[in-house]
Amino acid sequence: MWSVGIRSDGRSLVAVGAEGMARGLDPESGGEFTLDVRGPGRFAVLAVAPHNTGMVTGGPGRTFHTWTFDRATPPTRTLGPAGGRRASVRALAASGRRIATVATDGTLEIWDWSGNHLAQNVQPGDQHTCVAFSPDGMWLAVGSHRRVRLMSEDLTRVQDRGPTGGAPVNAIAIARDGSWIVSAEANGDLQIRDETPPHHTSGISAHKGPATAVAVSPDSRWLASGGEDGTVAVWDRRTRECRTRYSAHTGPVHAVAITPDGTRVISTGEDGAVRVWDSRGPERIRSGDGDGMWAVTVVGDAELLAVAHRDGSTRLCDPYGDTRSSPLSSRHGEYRGPVAFAPHGSWYAAGHLHSVEIKTIDQSAVTDPAVLPLGPSTTAQALAVSPDGRWLAIADSAGALQLWNRLPEARTATVPGQWGAGSRAHAITVAPDGTWLAVLRHRYRSGRTGTESLVQVVRLTEGCVVADHQIHIHRGEKLTGLAVTPDGSRLLTTSLTGDVSQWDPRTGALRTTVTDPDGPVNALAVSPDGKWIATAGPLLRVWDIVTGRTAAGVRAEGPLTSCAWLPDGHGLVAVGERGLYLHEFRP
Structure with a gap:
């Protein structure tokens, strides 16, 4: 996933990826909603306009596309071309009135939502790399290889905000109150520039490797950054201290965003994941x-x-x-077999050697457990405890199902399996009222069929098997x-x-x-x-x-x-x- 944007009402987010799709997601549940737009080629960048008026996507090629949140393919409008010959769209920003594009050749351009080209800015010897609109949409913050600048929305007025910290700017963001700007730079630093005189600049060493993404909280008191080191960090604006850091992705982080209520940080990365985090700490x-x-x-x-x-x-x-x-264990060593817990969690049963041992949760490993002997050379492959905690079901390596009372420990039934010892039990589940249970077994068959499965349903009465009342569900997979x-x-x-x-x-x-x-x-x-x-x-x-x-x-x-x-x-x-x-x- 390459980029992410959030609707201004916080109800949904949109992520775009290299497969040429934009997916709508619920930031709380992670559920996908019906937006499913496919672009001509890969998407790489995304911008969401304020007040839910639309979004813009771009990627390889000089054209870019506008969409509405309630419409799938085709796009509302195809715009461009951006930049010079052989260029592609590198960065996007959107206000309620304008769209800003930065091309890979460093050209900054302004468009209206109808696709009319309004203005262009090129800085000789210093290519533009990223852009952000102010909250009121009247001015822009623009990052480049060497400097940071402010520009009016028509690009006629340009104010220099000083040099970078020695590396190109990969991302830039503006505080909601317009009082400061933050840039994420390729040397791993964040540069914070005050927009009130005397325009003080402070730095944060944020990431091991390039800082790739940055976003500002709704109250302008903190910010989030992402880097090629795969982490997402949350920073206090005033103290510049790191509040929390997440090991977010297995590869570089491509984009970060913050929900309008400030409770969630969204990140996307090279690993294809869209991650939602609690902004206060790694709770999600x-x-x-x-x-x-x-x-x-x-x-x-x-x-x-x-x-x-x-x-x-x-x-x-x-x-x-x-x-x-x-690890759960007895005096004979760690349990390496199946484990099942009583409904209220006070005790558990664990397969061990040729028996099942029963222990309380807080029982010491050196205290002797209750032991249910399964038989010579017979081990437990799956376990389940009845809903009332009065009996256990054990699927054994001989292909049989054993039922045991919990107190006193006594075997009440042994039910042969249809496949015998040639199968392996995978799971047991018991009906909530305890009137039946099901055992899932696998066995391997040579040839093209491979593994097949059998579910054995056994009818019970007060923990006892009802004779000749079984159901078998056979699947060739x-x-x-x-x-x-x-x-x-x-x-x-x-x-x-x-x-x-x-x-x-x-x-x-x-x-x-x-x-x-x-x-x-x-x-x-x-x-x-x-x-x-x-x-x-x-x-x-x-x-x-x-x-x-x-x-x-x-x-x-x-x-x-x-x-x-x-x-x-x-x-x-x-x-x-x-x-x-x-x-x-x-x-």
Whole structure:
């Protein structure tokens, strides 16, 4: 993603990318809205006019385009050409009356929204690089390779504001009250110029590498910058101190913007992500080294999360990803198998060697746990605890399903699996009323078919199996996720083909399927009120469970492997290789 702009009412933002599309996004939920404009070639720059009057996009080539927020292709108007021969549009700015363009040959030009060329400015030996309109649209701040200048909107009056800090200006912004200007320079510095006499200039060493983007808060008291080092930083205007810094992107940051209420900072980068941050600190998304995070479970009332890692270990952390414990373990070593938690989070069951061990959350590793022996050479592959916490379901390596009472510890049933030991259990889910459970198993078949999946639905009465009452759902593909709706009326699955399917658990009949257009889905979770499905894959996507329409979607630095709803239904947590992400959801 190359550039981002926000409507003046703060209701939506627009990001443009190299694939030639402009996407409308909700800055709170990350959901895409209907704006979907495709330009002739790649987009590189974007400007949004005040009062929601329109936006302008530009990129390779001398033409640029104006759009309205309620209209898709084609553009409202194609304007230009900008600059000289073989030039392209490098930077854009828009007011309610005018559009300013900077071409790659350094030409600054002014246009009206009808496309009429009004003025032009060229500085011999000092190419213009960026431009911004003042809040009233009557003057411009213009950055160049060597200097910063102020110009009237018709370019007839030019005031020099001094040299750069020794490097070209990559971006420039003006405070909302017009009292100061800030420029982001290729040496990593920010230069702040007061517009009240004596026009004092102060500097901030902001980034390791070029500073590439800058934006000013609505109250003119702080600013945000982005750099090629992949970070986004928030700075106090008066003290020039860094309030907070985000490890925002895996590559250079291309653009930053601030919502009109000042609560959110938006960033886009080379990695293709559009990131939304809390301007007060890194509360919205936690990213960084994920240490191989693979799966996440909400424990109890969500004061804790359990995060499973690719090495098989499980750690407890708070909802912001701060680790609260060393890996869960016993006196025999760390647990490297499946882990399941009781509904209220007071205890958990963990697969260990040829048994399942039960411990309380705060139980010391040296204290002996309760042990459920599974049998010789038999290990647990998936676990689940009943909604009332009275019994456990264990899918074992022999292909069977074992049911155990919690107190006293006793096996109550063993249900053979249709595929036996030639399969591997992936997940177990239990109906909210405890009257049935489902086990998802995989097995590999040689040839073109590869992995196939089987969902075994077992009917229960008070934790006991109802004889000869099973449903089998067979799929010739790898299913990746398993979940049940809060009312127990639907069983849901996801697949590597991107399908999100709903099944009738009583009959095994397929009710509906929607397909994620972005590809494989690795996991899913159903909201506590049963209205929404969250899926983890290339995007963390939220679907309307009835219509199948996307309500929200947000990207991380890489694919997400697991997701879970917080108990209030207004928060989502997801994990992937790069770390843990916490999002608010506001339907």
